[in-house]
Amino acid sequence: WYVMQDFDKSIEDCARVLDLKPRHFGCLSGLGMCHRARGEGTEGLRWLRAALQVHPCMAGPQRMVLDAIAQDHLSPRVGEVAEALRRGTDVEAESVEDLTCTW
Numbered sequence: 001w002y003v004m005q006d007f008d009k010s011i012e013d014c015a016r017v018l019d020l021k022p023r024h025f026g027c028l029s030g031l032g033m034c035h036r037a038r039g040e041g042t043e044g045l046r047w048l049r050a051a052l053q054v055h056p057c058m059a060g061p062q063r064m065v066l067d068a069i070a071q072d073h074l075s076p077r078v079g080e081v082a083e084a085l086r087r088g089t090d091v092e093a094e095s096v097e098d099l100t101c102t103w
Contacts, residue, residue: 007034025055041072
């Protein structure tokens, strides 16, 4: 159903599978992808994080979580910082949950 972009049916199927196998990684990540595709970012992140609890090393969900955090939190902040720089005003540092930088 996901490939056909019928996210409601995909979500229903995943819910049935999770009733039988609560740690089914494919359904957990699939729910995250469906909710993100429907514009339900917070719900999508919740399911992607649940998938990473089951399988923390999977690159796909890791990337989706980081992309979502960047889009939801950093993109608006970049605009604010750019505007402050244009005005010549100071910018206060802001921390974002679940986001770290090691460089």
